[in-house]
Amino acid sequence: MKPLTLPLVLDAMGGDNAPACVLKGASLALVRHPGLRFLLCGDSERLEPLLAAMPPLKAASSILHTTSVIAMDEKPSVAVRQGKNSSMRLAIDAVQEGRAFGVVSAGNTGALMAMAKIVLRTLPGISRPAIVATFPTLRGECVMLDLGANVSCDARDLLHFAIMGDAYARAALGLNRPKIGLLNIGSEDQKGHEALQEAANMLREHGGGLDFHGFVEGNHIPEGTVDVVVTDGFTGNVALKMAEGTGRLIRAYMRDAFTSTWSSRLSALLGKRALTAVRDKLDSRSRNGAMFVGLNGIAVKSHGRADAYAFCNAISVAVDLAAHDINHKIIAELACYEKSTPASAEILPVQEALR
Amino acid sequence: MKPLTLPLVLDAMGGDNAPACVLKGASLALVRHPGLRFLLCGDSERLEPLLAAMPPLKAASSILHTTSVIAMDEKPSVAVRQGKNSSMRLAIDAVQEGRAFGVVSAGNTGALMAMAKIVLRTLPGISRPAIVATFPTLRGECVMLDLGANVSCDARDLLHFAIMGDAYARAALGLNRPKIGLLNIGSEDQKGHEALQEAANMLREHGGGLDFHGFVEGNHIPEGTVDVVVTDGFTGNVALKMAEGTGRLIRAYMRDAFTSTWSSRLSALLGKRALTAVRDKLDSRSRNGAMFVGLNGIAVKSHGRADAYAFCNAISVAVDLAAHDINHKIIAELACYEKSTPASAEILPVQEALR
Numbered sequence: 001m002k003p004l005t006l007p008l009v010l011d012a013m014g015g016d017n018a019p020a021c022v023l024k025g026a027s028l029a030l031v032r033h034p035g036l037r038f039l040l041c042g043d044s045e046r047l048e049p050l051l052a053a054m055p056p057l058k059a060a061s062s063i064l065h066t067t068s069v070i071a072m073d074e075k076p077s078v079a080v081r082q083g084k085n086s087s088m089r090l091a092i093d094a095v096q097e098g099r100a101f102g103v104v105s106a107g108n109t110g111a112l113m114a115m116a117k118i119v120l121r122t123l124p125g126i127s128r129p130a131i132v133a134t135f136p137t138l139r140g141e142c143v144m145l146d147l148g149a150n151v152s153c154d155a156r157d158l159l160h161f162a163i164m165g166d167a168y169a170r171a172a173l174g175l176n177r178p179k180i181g182l183l184n185i186g187s188e189d190q191k192g193h194e195a196l197q198e199a200a201n202m203l204r205e206h207g208g209g210l211d212f213h214g215f216v217e218g219n220h221i222p223e224g225t226v227d228v229v230v231t232d233g234f235t236g237n238v239a240l241k242m243a244e245g246t247g248r249l250i251r252a253y254m255r256d257a258f259t260s261t262w263s264s265r266l267s268a269l270l271g272k273r274a275l276t277a278v279r280d281k282l283d284s285r286s287r288n289g290a291m292f293v294g295l296n297g298i299a300v301k302s303h304g305r306a307d308a309y310a311f312c313n314a315i316s317v318a319v320d321l322a323a324h325d326i327n328h329k330i331i332a333e334l335a336c337y338e339k340s341t342p343a344s345a346e347i348l349p350v351q352e353a354l355r
Numbered sequence: 356m357k358p359l360t361l362p363l364v365l366d367a368m369g370g371d372n373a374p375a376c377v378l379k380g381a382s383l384a385l386v387r388h389p390g391l392r393f394l395l396c397g398d399s400e401r402l403e404p405l406l407a408a409m410p411p412l413k414a415a416s417s418i419l420h421t422t423s424v425i426a427m428d429e430k431p432s433v434a435v436r437q438g439k440n441s442s443m444r445l446a447i448d449a450v451q452e453g454r455a456f457g458v459v460s461a462g463n464t465g466a467l468m469a470m471a472k473i474v475l476r477t478l479p480g481i482s483r484p485a486i487v488a489t490f491p492t493l494r495g496e497c498v499m500l501d502l503g504a505n506v507s508c509d510a511r512d513l514l515h516f517a518i519m520g521d522a523y524a525r526a527a528l529g530l531n532r533p534k535i536g537l538l539n540i541g542s543e544d545q546k547g548h549e550a551l552q553e554a555a556n557m558l559r560e561h562g563g564g565l566d567f568h569g570f571v572e573g574n575h576i577p578e579g580t581v582d583v584v585v586t587d588g589f590t591g592n593v594a595l596k597m598a599e600g601t602g603r604l605i606r607a608y609m610r611d612a613f614t615s616t617w618s619s620r621l622s623a624l625l626g627k628r629a630l631t632a633v634r635d636k637l638d639s640r641s642r643n644g645a646m647f648v649g650l651n652g653i654a655v656k657s658h659g660r661a662d663a664y665a666f667c668n669a670i671s672v673a674v675d676l677a678a679h680d681i682n683h684k685i686i687a688e689l690a691c692y693e694k695s696t697p698a699s700a701e702i703l704p705v706q707e708a709l710r
Contacts, residue, residue, distance in 0.1 A: 138607055148540050151548055185503050185592040193506055193589070218596025222604040234548070235593050237540040238586075241573025242594040246601040249577040252493055253636050257629035264629035271622025274612035281608050 001323045004036070007062070008318055009100035012042030013069040013087040014107025016305050019043075022106065023050045025302075025311025027057045032312065033319050036060065039100050041087040043067050064090055070111045072304060079111035080118060088112060092119045095297040102298030102318040104289070106306050112299070113149055113292055120297040123327060125334045128153070129294035130161050130233065131301070132168050134287050135243070137224030143169045143178070144221065144229040147290060148237035155198035158182065158230055162203055163333045164293045165228035166210055171324035172317070173227065177209075181216035181226030183235060191215065199230075209336050247282045254278075289314030291321060294330070298322050356678045359391070362417075363673055364455035367397030368424040368442040369462025371660050374398075377461065378405050380666025382412045387667065388674050391415065394455050396442040398422050419445055425466045427659060434466035435473060443467060447474045450652040457653030457673040459644070461661050467654070468504055468647055475652040478682060480689045483508070484649035485516050485588065486656070487523050489642050490598070492579030498524045498533070499576065499584040502645060503592035510553035513537065513585055517558055518688045519648045520583035521565055526679035527672070528582065532564075536571035536581035538590060546570065554585075564691050602637045609633075644669030646676060649685070653677050 010026060012019045019042055026038050038061040040047055051058040068086040070079045083089050088107050094100040096119045105112050113129070122129055130146035145165050150157060162180050169178035182200055184192040192215070203212040213226045218239060221229050231239070258268035258275070268275060280286070284303075288310035292299040298321055302314035365381060367374045374397055381393050393416040395402055406413040423441040425434045438444050443462050449455040451474045460467050468484070477484055485501035500520050505512060517535050524533035537555055539547040547570070558567040568581045573594060576584050586594070613623035613630070623630060635641070639658075643665035647654040653676055657669035 136604065138604055151540070183593060185506070185589055218593040218598075219600030219603070221597055222600035231593075234540055235590055238538060238573040238590050239593050239597040242576055242597050243573075243601045245574030245577035246598045247605065248574070249491065249493055250602065250605050250633070250637065253633045254629075257632040258626060260629065260632075264626050267622045267626025267629060270625060271613060271619050274609075274615065274619035274622060277612040277615070278605070278608045282605065 002325045004101050004319065004322055006099065006101040007037035007039045008315065009039040009041060009091045009094040009103045010315075011088045011091040011103065011105035011107050012040040012047055014105040014112075015302065015311075016072070016106075017307065018106060019046055020050060021306060021308050021311055023047070023054060023057060024308030025306070025315060026061070027054045028308055028312035029315040029319075030056055030060055032316060036319065038062075039064055039091075039094055041066060041091040041094070064094065066090055070108050072108050074108055074111055076108075076110035076114035079108065080114050083111065083115070089115055089119070092116050092299065095299070096120055101322045102300065104300045104302060104311075104314050104318050106302035106304050106311060106314070109148070109301055109304075112301055116292050116295055116297075116299045120295040120299065122294050123296055123330055126160050126164070126294040126330070128157050128160070129292050130164060131290050132165060132293045133240075133290035134172060135221060135229075135240070136281060136287070137222050139224030141173055142221065142224060142227050142229055143173065144231070144236055144240065145293065146231065146233035146236050147240050148233045149292070150233040152234065153195065153232040155195045155202060158195060158199035158232070159202050159337075160294065161230045162199075162210060162212070162228065163337060164330050165230055167326050167329035167333055168291065168293060168321070169227045170329060171321050171326040175227055177211045178227035179211050179213045180228040180230060181213045181220065183218070183221075183229055183231035183239070184215035185217065187215050187217060209333065244284060247284075251279070251282065285310035286313060289317030291317060293326070296327070298326070357680050359456050359674065359677055361454065361456040362392035362394045363670065364394040364396060364419075364446045364449040364458045365670075366443045366446040366458065366460035366462050367395040367402055369460040369467075370657065370666075371427070371461075372662065373461060374401055375405060376661060376663050376666055378402070378409060378412060379663030380661070380670060381416070382409045383663055383667035384670040384674075385411055385415055387671060391674065393417075394419055394446075394449055396421060396446040396449070419449065421445055425463050427463050429463055429466055431463075431465035431469035434463065435469050438466065438470070444470055444474070447471050447654065450654070451475055456677045457655065459655045459657060459666075459669050459673050461657035461659050461666060461669070464503070464656055464659075467656055471647050471650055471652075471654045475650040475654065477649050478651055478685060481515050481519070481649040481685070483512050483515070484647050485519060486645050487520060487648045488595075488645035489527060490576060490584075490595070491636060491642070492577050494579030496528055497576065497579060497582050497584055498528065499586070499591055499595065500648065501586065501588035501591050502595050503588045504647070505588040507589065508550065508587040510550045510557060513550065513554035513587070514557045515649065516585045517554075517565060517567070517583065518692060519685050520585055522681050522684035522688055523646065523648060523676075524582050525684060526676050526681040530582055532566045533582035534566050534568045535583045535585060536568045536575065538573070538576070538584055538586035538594070539570035540572065542570050542572060564688065599639060602639075606634070606637065640665035641668060644672030646672060648681070651682070653681070
């Protein structure tokens with residue numbers, strides 16, 4: 001664990017419930033992570049009255065004032081060009097300039113990714129950053145990436161995602177040797193896109209320290225067959241949202257069923273603790289906070305509609321990943337991969353990227 | 356509704372529980388569809404003793420004897436070459452030769468698709484068949500395709516899927532004007548692959564009689580935002596299996612929660628009907644039966660592990676689709692699309708295919 005001497009910078013104006021939920025989330029996070037300090041980017045006229053009601057947070061924070069905010073529906077390219085003084089951009093700049101150990105924002109995802117890529121740049125050897133988060137499984141939790149940063153990916157991207165997912169699972173889930181699976185539409189070797197076949201070969205033949213399980217299918221994600229699920233950003237995004245929607249559908253079924261008759265209502269009353277336990281396990285707020293992995297710095301995206309509890313969890317993600325020094329793990333894993341790949345091997349793009 | 360004068364042919368040897376579950380499923384289907392007749396392809400030495408115990412089914416069936424069976428893990432190409440006398444192939448042949456109105460098999464999916472494509476061929480104007488099935492939503496049910504036949508698709512394929520999904524939703528769900536959505540990772544117009552953009556333009560500009568809603572995201576599927584979800588076979592397969600796995604995960608959570616304490620067990624006892632209602636709604640057996648749409652004939656794939664109840668539902672899918680003459684609906688919709696597309700339009704591949 002690395003001691004965090006720098007503050008965490010928050011885009012205090014990003015998200016549907018900003019700045020109130022951002023500050024309340026930071027307040028909650030202070031209880032969970034004593035000693036944490038914050039740099040708050042946003043409109044001081046709006047932040048100060050809120051901080052006045054939260055003395056511990058006020059004591060742990062400093063404000064970087066700006067009135068410019070990136071709208072939730074702004075095009076990323078416009079945000080990059082015109083948002084140089086926005087709360088989001090100033091927050092990312094603070095990480096790049098070494099004034100914060102990481103940034104958390106609940107603002108516009110596309111704008112945050114575009115700005116973070118331009119300002120922080122990718123880690124040496126990584127060509128495309130990915131969005132990574134955890135997902136509940138029958139065995140606990142797994143890590144899935146990419147969740148939407150890259151619509152299509154080649155074999156090398158998928159290999160990099162595997163390396164980054166491995167580092168993430170070790171940092172965030174505390175696993176020693178995470179089992180890695182490539183998402184496909186069959187477990188047989190000959191299934192799927194060419195890029196998948198090629199990535200599987202690269203992982204099998206030159207896997208470095210990675211524990212490559214092979215292909216997994218959609219149902220294997222919640223079944224917990226592997227610890228890290230590697231896929232392109234299109235499939236990953238659809239799968240994640242499909243699971244969220246399915247959870248909501250089942251909750252609606254349960255609500256209907258347990259309010260339909262006198263006895264079911266009594267049962268619900270008696271089984272309140274059980275129903276609450278199920279609801280808590282399905283609560284996506286507890287898994288809020290997706291890292292933009294592959295960048296020179298810790299950048300965590302909170303859901304735009306996050307409440308204080310959810311935002312606090314996104315802060316925890318940033319704190320944990322920084323404390324576990326995830327980016328050094330990624331760089332070390334890439335180097336290990338490079339070492340294990342014979343110079344004469346046909347597949348050299350990673351080595352090229354590392355030069 | 357078209358009267359079904361021909362029998363339905365069953366691959367009696369396909370699936371993990373064949374032939375027992377196939378025959379038991381057919382027996383159940385006879386109750387649901389009185390007057391239905393069956394042609395059973397398989398080993399008469401194994402089928403006759405089973406039929407002896409099911410007199411109504413015996414009276415409604417004739418056997419097409421063969422001892423050859425396609426293994427569940429056989430490669431499709433090998434099945435096509437070496438399986439000419441298999442129960443699966445003889446069943447498909449019976450449809451092609453006009454001796455059955457459709458085929459249902461719980462056998463090897465890839466082999467069934469490959470054989471059906473070669474023997475039945477695609478409908479005029481359709482280049483690639485798709486796998487289509489229904490999915491539960493907050494508003495009832497939706498239709499989703501492709502669920503795994505085509506790993507990658509171009510804009511024209513997606514347009515054809517929209518037309519076929521529309522016909523399927525009208526036949527299977529009884530909708531007058533199904534709302535159609537293209538699965539994407541954002542609802543904004545500029546999101547996603549080029550093929551998606553192009554397909555959206557084709558649907559917007561020359562939609563024929565289709566009610567095109569625009570892009571939908573993964574969570575919109577179970578939310579019931581649209582009646583027909585159009586996607587490539589890779590994404591559709593992952594999304595479907597992810598939803599199945601998520602359902603299993605939540606059932607496991609509920610089982611744990613409702614058996615953990617004395618009061619939760621009592622609550623489960625009292626709320627048994629409510630819990631059963633939820634379980635029934637999640638029961639994938641009730642939605643067993645995916646059609647290979649776009650072929651000259653009705654070909655329905657049952658889950659390989661289907662029990663009798665699930666197999667009976669796959670039979671119902673074939674019966675309903677044949678009775679609603681789905682393939683004529685598809686041909687008419689394609690013609691309507693062709694008519695609405697000006698000859699001078701830039702996008703002509705469908706017209707070419709129709710020539």
